[in-house]
Amino acid sequence: MNSPLLSVEGLSKRFGGLQALSDVTFAVNTGEIVGLIGPNGAGKSTLFSTLVGLHRPSAGKVALNGRDVTGLRPHVIAANGLTKTFQNVSLFAGSSVLENVLIGGLVHSRVASARGFAMDCLERVGISDIAQRSAGSLSFPERARVEVARALCTRPKVLLLDEVMAALNTAEMDEIISLIRDLRKDGLTVVIVEHHMRAIMSVCDRIFVLNFGQLIADGPPAHIARHPEVVKAYLGREHDV
Numbered sequence: 434m435n436s437p438l439l440s441v442e443g444l445s446k447r448f449g450g451l452q453a454l455s456d457v458t459f460a461v462n463t464g465e466i467v468g469l470i471g472p473n474g475a476g477k478s479t480l481f482s483t484l485v486g487l488h489r490p491s492a493g494k495v496a497l498n499g500r501d502v503t504g505l506r507p508h509v510i511a512a513n514g515l516t517k518t519f520q521n522v523s524l525f526a527g528s529s530v531l532e533n534v535l536i537g538g539l540v541h542s543r544v545a546s547a548r549g550f551a552m553d554c555l556e557r558v559g560i561s562d563i564a565q566r567s568a569g570s571l572s573f574p575e576r577a578r579v580e581v582a583r584a585l586c587t588r589p590k591v592l593l594l595d596e597v598m599a600a601l602n603t604a605e606m607d608e609i610i611s612l613i614r615d616l617r618k619d620g621l622t623v624v625i626v627e628h629h630m631r632a633i634m635s636v637c638d639r640i641f642v643l644n645f646g647q648l649i650a651d652g653p654p655a656h657i658a659r660h661p662e663v664v665k666a667y668l669g670r671e672h673d674v
């Protein structure tokens with residue numbers, strides 16, 4: 434059997450007296466689209482930040498393609514193929530869309546060569562026409578695509594998306610879902626944090642549930658939608674899948 438692309442073992446993160454992540458263990462296989470859900474403050478963003486090296490774990494191990502990347506610096510982890518988008522995105526409002534995206538490419542190359550690949554990434558997410566627009570002037574759906582393009586520009590194997598659909602309406606969300614499916618066809622593996630259950634349930638092969646920093650469930654959408662502990666902790670009611 435192939436080893437998982439992303440493997441997380443016993444990951445914990447403590448902020449002072451707050452145990453934000455407790456002994457989190459899971460694995461993601463190549464080509465999967467996995468959802469990560471849970472109540473506000475459950476530790477989803479902290480998990481992403483710890484995986485990509487923005488937080489140093491208090492305990493545990495992160496391996497990418499069999500290589501231990503625990504505790505490495507963020508740009509090194511990105512260069513190894515693990516990248517996340519940021520919740521509450523802070524694009525550089527005074528810079529162009531292209532400049533915002535090519536920042537991601539600087540993990541691998543200098544500005545001149547990053548520029549061409551940044552254009553390819555904008556093309557991939559369907560917004561090459563707004564490359565020269567100021568990032569401060571974008572609509573929510575455009576910003577979501579710029580965020581994805583910026584992450585793609587680091588050439589990830591595993592892409593972690595933190596609430597990129599937060600401000601979108603149903604039709605706009607469907608377009609991003611379709612983009613995520615296309616990215617999987619390109620060979621990407623994707624982990625999605627999102628509070629929109631319709632989006633999560635429709636696009637994910639598997640869903641992990643975090644509650645108070647602990648993984649309380651892991652399974653296909655139909656299983657998670659009816660999981661008593663998940664319904665109680667987060668969903669509030671059973672969902673149709």
Ligand SMILES: Nc1ncnc2c1ncn2[C@@H]1O[C@H](COP(=O)(O)OP(=O)(O)OP(=O)(O)O)[C@@H](O)[C@H]1O
Nearest residue numbers: 448451453471472473474475476477478479480520
């Ligand atoms: N840098 C930090 N320092 C101290 N506490 C933090 C820090 N980042 C997050 N926390 C705390 O860790 C817990 C988990 O926060 P986190 O942002 O990971 O939750 P989340 O699941 O992403 O929530 P949401 O759905 O609201 O985005 C919260 O109690 C939060 O206040």
Ligand SMILES: [Mg+2]
Nearest residue numbers: 477478479520
């Ligand atoms: Mg969050």
